[in-house]
Amino acid sequence: MVQPNKVETDLIAPVASQRYDCILVGGGLQGGLLVLAMKEFHPNARVLMLERGPVLAGNHTWSFHPGDVPAACRSWVDPLVQHRWDGYEVRLGKFRRSVLLQYASIPSEHFASVVGGLFKTDSAYTVAVLERSPEMSVAAGCGGATNDIFSADERRKGSDCADSDCADSEWELLTDTHVVEIAEDHVVTSCGQSFHSPLIIDCRGPSRLAGKRGCGYQKFFGFELELREDWPLTNPTVMESIADQRDGFRFLYTLPFGRRRVMIEDTRFSDSPELERQDCWDVVDHHLRGQGITGFRIVREESGVLPMPFDAVGKPSDQDQLAGGYAGGWFHAATGYSLPMAVAFAHAVASGPLAGAHGRVEELARDHRWRATYSRFLNRLLFRLVTPKHRYRIFKRFYRVLGDDAIKRFYSHRFGPADAFRIIVGIPPTLTGLRPIRFFRSLLSEGNS
Ligand SMILES: Cc1cc2nc3c(=O)[nH]c(=O)nc-3n(C[C@H](O)[C@H](O)[C@H](O)COP(=O)(O)OP(=O)(O)OC[C@H]3O[C@@H](n4cnc5c(N)ncnc54)[C@H](O)[C@@H]3O)c2cc1C
Numbered sequence: 347m348v349q350p351n352k353v354e355t356d357l358i359a360p361v362a363s364q365r366y367d368c369i370l371v372g373g374g375l376q377g378g379l380l381v382l383a384m385k386e387f388h389p390n391a392r393v394l395m396l397e398r399g400p401v402l403a404g405n406h407t408w409s410f411h412p413g414d415v416p417a418a419c420r421s422w423v424d425p426l427v428q429h430r431w432d433g434y435e436v437r438l439g440k441f442r443r444s445v446l447l448q449y450a451s452i453p454s455e456h457f458a459s460v461v462g463g464l465f466k467t468d469s470a471y472t473v474a475v476l477e478r479s480p481e482m483s484v485a486a487g488c489g490g491a492t493n494d495i496f497s498a499d500e501r502r503k504g505s506d507c508a509d510s511d512c513a514d515s516e517w518e519l520l521t522d523t524h525v526v527e528i529a530e531d532h533v534v535t536s537c538g539q540s541f542h543s544p545l546i547i548d549c550r551g552p553s554r555l556a557g558k559r560g561c562g563y564q565k566f567f568g569f570e571l572e573l574r575e576d577w578p579l580t581n582p583t584v585m586e587s588i589a590d591q592r593d594g595f596r597f598l599y600t601l602p603f604g605r606r607r608v609m610i611e612d613t614r615f616s617d618s619p620e621l622e623r624q625d626c627w628d629v630v631d632h633h634l635r636g637q638g639i640t641g642f643r644i645v646r647e648e649s650g651v652l653p654m655p656f657d658a659v660g661k662p663s664d665q666d667q668l669a670g671g672y673a674g675g676w677f678h679a680a681t682g683y684s685l686p687m688a689v690a691f692a693h694a695v696a697s698g699p700l701a702g703a704h705g706r707v708e709e710l711a712r713d714h715r716w717r718a719t720y721s722r723f724l725n726r727l728l729f730r731l732v733t734p735k736h737r738y739r740i741f742k743r744f745y746r747v748l749g750d751d752a753i754k755r756f757y758s759h760r761f762g763p764a765d766a767f768r769i770i771v772g773i774p775p776t777l778t779g780l781r782p783i784r785f786f787r788s789l790l791s792e793g794n795s
Contacts, residue, residue: 366394367700369533369541371525372549373397374404376671376688378461380547381517382422383696385464391700392516394541395465396523396533402462403454405648407568407601407609409582412450414686414758419693425460426452429603435579437586438597438742445745447754449582451601452685465519525550528667545668545700552653552672560657560788562729563619564682566599567626567649568611571634574641576605585745587738588629593618595737598633607645610634615737617729619651652682656726656788662687662711662718668695668704678759680721680728686758687714717759720766730788731780744769 368384370377373395384393412430415423429451436443527534532542583600590596594616601609610633612626634642652672662675670676670691677684694706728740747768748756755761756769 365392366541366543367391368393368545368547369543370395370547370549371528371533372551372671372673373399373402373461373519373521374549374551374671375406375408375457375684376551376673376676376691377547377549378403378457379423379688379692380549380670380695381461381464382426383419383692385517386422387696387698388700390516393518394543395517395519396525396535396541397519397521398524400521402458402519402521405646406454406650407648408452408454408457408685409601410450410452410683410685411754411757412448413754414760415689416693418697419689423689426457428453428456429601431581434581435583435586436745437583438738438745439587441742441746443745444581445584445753446750449584451603462519465517530667545703547695548667548669548673549671550673561653561655562594562725563616563651564613564654565616565619565621565649565651566611566613567621567623568599568609568647569627569630569644570603570607570609570646570648571642572645573606573608573639575639577602577608577639578637585741586633588612588633590629591735591738594734595741597738598629609646611648615654615728617734619653621649621651623647623649654682654725654729655679656722656729662714668707670695675718678721678757679718680724681757683757714759717761717766721759724769726788730784733781736780 367388368380368391370380370393377395377397381393381395384391412427427450431449433444433446434449436445524536525533526536528546528548531544531546532540533546534540579600579602582602583598586598586600588596588598594614596612596614599611599613603609610630612629614621634640656679668674671684671688674691676687676691678687690710691707694710695703698706728737732740745753748765752761752765752768755765761769
């Protein structure tokens, strides 16, 4: 059967030095979305994914507004979603709001199973590499771990494609493979192996931004819990401020995955990346008891520290070396959410001839440019102008003045000039809690957006 989205015009003839039509470096959110988009549009391409860790996708729960995913991408994004809600709550001090926008979550374990299911069971290339260099082993972390992290059942479960499609495809995944160099047409691993392709995409995540000047941090520690009693709400609470606001805007983020399964995260918009597990757990524990819940068990934990840039380092990249996800600036600088932009990037790369990927990404970067600049400016206001303990007021105002549609446009990075004006005008309502000198100094010393 002909697949409507299939693009077959530009697959590269096999030559010894260019084994792959596309190499993806990094098997996290962006790398995985690219795999799905490539499978949709170029099922016969030869794709190689190189991931530093032992498994795909790390340990995350990615949430987003499903309406932010364009209709053209839903067929390959929807199978990733495990939890959906019809709205969510915001509670900031006495202010309460129900936002009537759909919300959804993708656990990374499920993501890894869906994406991993699209790769071959064994890799002839890896077998050849191992035969040539028997000293390379999984333990040595030199690409020996060809997606054997997935059982055959898991692979079939995660994959929508017929078994025969998967078995025949030239899709290879090497885990435990640390890429140390990315050049225009090849990559080199820490073991000195090189892999060649005319299209190499850097999806190595946020590390490029870590430690840079000119950013604040969104940091969080989350606890997934099994409860003995029912959780009182069926919808998520994406912000519930707590009393201690010293380390920046600090709130609890709660996702009820079931009546007796809930994830609660202590989240902060802070000037520093430091985060202590015990400090976060104490707040979550206190919150649980406040809800009358005493019987619970921690079944999983996750944590993250995301740079929220206010200089140009974090802008969507349209440079010669294609970079997606956080590595390429394809995230919403002011919210830290990256799924909608990562989907858009994957669609731009895969939805036409691969030789035209750079051009399509450039066009998309142009389209996002002013919004990305504006979002970084919001970060500068938040982290440089407003003192940590008064930051909650910015969010309170945001949820007070914007309607559901405007919130949706903001999160999806599709806001217009009128939305941008509405968000800024009236901030700050008073001079209390402002650091104007620090703000103007930061404009001069920390780079311009
Ligand atoms: C805990 C957490 C929760 C988040 N929640 C949300 C959310 O709810 N919604 C949302 O939209 N965003 C969320 N984000 C923000 C953002 O979506 C994530 O950071 C997202 O994972 C970024 O995608 P990415 O592909 O750019 O990077 P990552 O998902 O971090 O993937 C990068 C991958 O590259 C690999 N890698 C790195 N260096 C190398 C190398 N040298 N060689 C080979 N492989 C390498 C890493 O091991 C990793 O697997 C969250 C972030 C964190 C940390």
